[in-house]
Amino acid sequence: SENPVKGIKDKVVDTLRGDGQADGGIPGRPGAESPEVAEPTEPRPPLPPKPDQEAPAAVSPTGRPTEADPTARAQGGPYLTTAQGNRLYDTDHSLKAGERGPVLLQDHHLREKITHFDHERIPERVVHARGAAAHGVFQSYGTAANVTKAAFLQRDAETPVFVRFSTVLGSRGSADTVRDTRGFATKFYTGEGVFDLVGNNIPVFFIQDAIKFPDVVHAAKPHPDREIPQAQSAHDTFWDFVTLHTEATFHTMWNMSDRGIPRSFRMMEGFGVHTFRLVDAEGATTLAKFHWKPKLGVHSLVWEEAQLIGGTDPDFHRRDLADAIEAGAYPQWELGIQTFPDTPEQTFQGIDLLDPTNIVPEELAPVQPVGQLTLNANPSNFFAETEQVAFHPGHLVPGIDITDDPLLAGRLFSYLDTQITRLGGPNFAQIPVNRPHAPVNDMLRDGMHQTAVHTGVAPYRPNSLDGGCPFVAGTGGSAGTGDHAYVEAPVRIPEATKSRTAPTSFADHFTQPRMFWLSLSPVEREHLVAAYTFELGKCYEQAVKERGLRVLANIDPELCAQVAAGLGLPAPEATVPIVAVDPSPALSQVGETWPLDGRVIGVVTDGSTDLDGLRTVRDAVFSAGMVPLVIAPTGGKLDPDGEPVTVQRSFATARSVEYDAVLVAGAPAPAPDAYGARDAKAGEPGADGSVDPRVLLMLAEAFRHGKAIGGWAGAEAALQAAGVPTNAPGVVTAQTGSDALQQITGRLTKHRVWERFASRV
């Protein structure tokens, strides 16, 4: 498939070479292309949206296209007005009785401005409050056509989509890189109505029954007395719950693995979690699980990076997604399905398909690709789109049906209910981002925030006054063969007695966690041990720590022993037999090689050493579809009188966590603003051969985080001063910058220099 970055590379290089690149910006962001930002001059209409902000065409609730409607109300005309379109001459002063006198209640503009402001916020989502989203397109391969009649999954079908990624626990303003599950929710605007695939980046869930959702969320959210900690699972109530309620063990384990701290939304898998039921054109059914596979591979941060980014750039994932799309490096995923025969037992090789704490290993049921998702446009307005989008697992199209997973059942209730509070009433489907791209004729009327002007007198059935309209779809004779949604496959329900119980097949909470542990590479196991040790170590209650170890003992004695050692506690014995289980190699993130599209290479310079070499490196990074980040002692331009090189980061604004690998030219002396460098003269090597402390920090961190490091033009001195052994794996020094780049690129395709991490397990 074609590399999306390469297509736009020339444009990006031009941007970088042009004069428009602002200091501190990343290459690829508009600058040269957007009109110069002028000081205010004369009235003109509002700026049009940026090219990548075009949202898919929306359809009004009455079915009329709104796209080309010039009378659409938001932002028109060059002059400031009230909400009623009355032109204003001043918006900086309240109306007062005299210059120093009291403010007058009759000032309509003041009252309207403040009142509207007072109501700008809506309740944040009760979970998944913090998110980032993008528009895109889904292209179907047609390979699912033999198992589902869903029109958007037929050959060559193209469907506009809106995807929102999120963290679960934090509030709207929390940090992106916290250890947490990530939401991965996709709205397909199909010709048959909306289909929402509301998934996560982790394929299992904490609970098997929706009735436990308030419990797990109350336990995981901040403590109710002090409202701390924010966006963290490393606290007593979370661990209290997940260790008492052992069906949470597998999900918790995914959270503690590297999956809990993704490198980027672009490098995450997505999972529908539940088993769904697909229906074909003849009414035959197949059970299926949905998977999103990122084209760039699944990659994670290391824990220290995640913590540093939480402070240096809390918007890291949001920025990464928006920047990539703006630069034309469109993120892509393949949608795949695992399929299983729809037998009355609803199990596959002994795995209960209705238990959302189970996966079906890919080795047993391969993920079959059915289409490709490309995110190609940023939202134009965060609130209107990302905040107001409303997903619902019950938004289904013909050919996709639900199963009796008790977790899914509760979700089908919850998502509609929650929008009524969050979006202020039952008419949220009329908000542009939520509008179907299929005709809507629903007989739902009135209510808060009704914006449709419905006509006619007969929103009821049966009627004769409207000629019997609207009509219901034909069922096509036998169940499953009509063209309507909610096919309701004729599933037989065995004779049963009402009971508040779970089947015994839901009772094994440790076999799949053990499979996960056995499937990880040594370095991933090391990370898992470190995460458990950190999180349990942050708990205050001894009983919680000890119970945590008892759960781990039932997964694997080695895992338990390592965490116990870190906590300074004895390792308990297992209380259930440890069963033999085959590993699932697909669960490991380490070992393969992946495309480098959009990877960021830091290029550190003292501002004068081998600038020709620097330019060559920068261009070579682009040619490889990656992004160079030129880091110099101060902002501005290098070689301003020659062939200027724009500086993206100064030593003061750069931090290693922004890039995937680093190249250093020479050994940059302390810049004047470096701590403790007041005596050093700018641009001159420190009298003692010293190197700027911020460069040393960058190199030491990059080394610690397993990043490839290359140097040229005397960089050995900098590496040595930073404590980076020049003969360590993934550290190279070369004659030229290009050689150094070439040698580290191979390392990058593996994401990190894995050999650098110590491994005890």
Ligand code: HDE
């Ligand atoms: Fe959600 N979940 N959830 N959830 N969920 C919400 O809906 C809920 C579950 C997921 O970007 C809420 O509109 C219950 C599993 C995502 O807007 C709420 C249960 C999975 C998003 C809700 C679950 C998810 C939500 C809050 C247990 C993965 C964000 C705001 C039965 C398959 C969607 C909202 C977005 C959001 C309820 C479990 C994914 C309260 C009751 C399992 C990605 O309705």
